Amino acid sequence: MSVRVEVVRDGGNPQDLAAIERVGKHRFRVRPYSEDGDANYKFALNIRLINDGAEPEPVALEVDWGDERYMEARRFLYIGNGDHWCLTPTVLAGPVSTANLLLSPGGYSVGLSPAYGLGEYERWAAVGSAAAYRRRVAGLSNDGREIHAYELGSGDTRILVTGRYHPYETASSFCVEGMMDWLARPAAEQEALLERYTFTFVPLPNPDGVYWGLCKRTGPGGVDLSHEGALGGDATNRVLLSVIDAVHPQGFLDIHGWMYLEQDGLHFLDAGLGDRFAAHLSEHPLFAGNKWKGTSGDDQAEGSIRARAHRLHGSVPLAVSYRWPGRTVAQMRALGGPTLAAFCTAIA
Structure with missing residues (x-):
């Protein structure tokens, strides 16, 4: 047939x-x-x-x-x-x-979303803006796959950006890829950020879950990095914790996707941070008239990896969840630069 x-x-x-x-x-x-x-x-x-x-x-x-x-x-x-x-x-x-x-x-x-597998990440890492970054192998996943950390900038304030904790959330990978591409471009706004901040990115901290097409965990019986990641439950989880502890980030930006049809999401400890972030993004054409669903306090759960960073390192955490409907792959990538710039402004 x-x-x-x-x-x-x-x-x-x-x-x-x-x-x-x-x-x-x-x-x-x-x-x-x-x-x-x-x-x-x-x-x-x-x-x-x-x-x-x-x-x-x-x-x-x-x-x-x-x-x-x-x-x-x-x-x-x-x-x-x-x-x-x-x-x-x-x-x-x-x-x-x-x-x-x-x-x-x-x-x-x-x-339910445009596909972004391990192969897409590896192709971007081989030929994309990744060459502009200082890359290191942060450790190995449960299945022995490399987990990479990328660094760029020379400023005193340390910003950590992570993505794709939950494998189904391909929006996260496209957004973080676009964010890293944007930051590596030679332009006045980016150069000013790189003088003030040192950025560390972990774009694919859950390579096994992504490869196996899972929904939220590092493997069957594995860890939900977002809500259980503070507990260090498996090898993949411990690699991410080691990066956080090495960076001691003052700012912690965590990019997700989600399935709301008309709203993007914000998860924060400080409602003022969420308000400042959304207000700054509203000035960008890609976010004109954008609707936000904000959640305060959920980062205080015992297993939350962002709450752990806040407790141990004083990090200011913000999780952003982007929806797919109404957006193309190119637009999802294009959200990355404004998102990073808005976060830096909001925590300044």
Whole structure:
């Protein structure tokens, strides 16, 4: 048959062929995998949909999430490759979201967000702005993968930026990649920041979770770096803690994605910091009319890695969560520079 579905080895979900079923000539049912069943993070989906024929074919793709909570956040799919994706609506029925497509010849990735696997990070690290940074291997993950830290700047104030704690949140990787690209460009604003601050980035602290297409943890039975990372529960977690303790950051910017459809998120200890950050960003065209959902105090939980940095190092933490709907990959990257500049202004 000319149309088929394939699993993806790097960042794919599901990775078990038994979770993909042909239920009609061009109708498929896919059952995504969650490593711990937490519906609040059950948004990982990354498969390949392939039309080997010479003509477009009608295709029905049913995604059975096995959980009816948060289905409003699953009323669309992204279909595409690389930097080019199309947002496609789905029809919801119980725990199943169905996309009815006219699939052009070729192969396409399908997910709730544009795909960003370990390979995408490695390609950026090899040819992107990473060459402008002082890079070191901070340590090895549970599966033996390198976790990198990148440093740039010569100022006395130390800023730590992390991303992609939760593997499904590809927005984080695109944003941090764009942020690092922006900071490395020779321009007056960036040069002023590099004189005042020393920046350390850990863009991919959870390479195993990303490679295995997980939802939120470092592995099955592993750590949620955001909410349990203060406890040092596995090798991947301990690498991130070692970077934090080595940097002693005065500012700690943690980039996430999330599944709200119309709001971006702020998580902070100091409400004034959130207000200053959002006010500064509102001056940028990419954030004109932007809606924010702010949460104060959640960083005080015992397992919070940001709360630990605040307790031990006096760090000022801010977690920012960006939504995908209404944004392209290029726009998600473009959010990075203004986000970093706004954070530096807010903590000054």
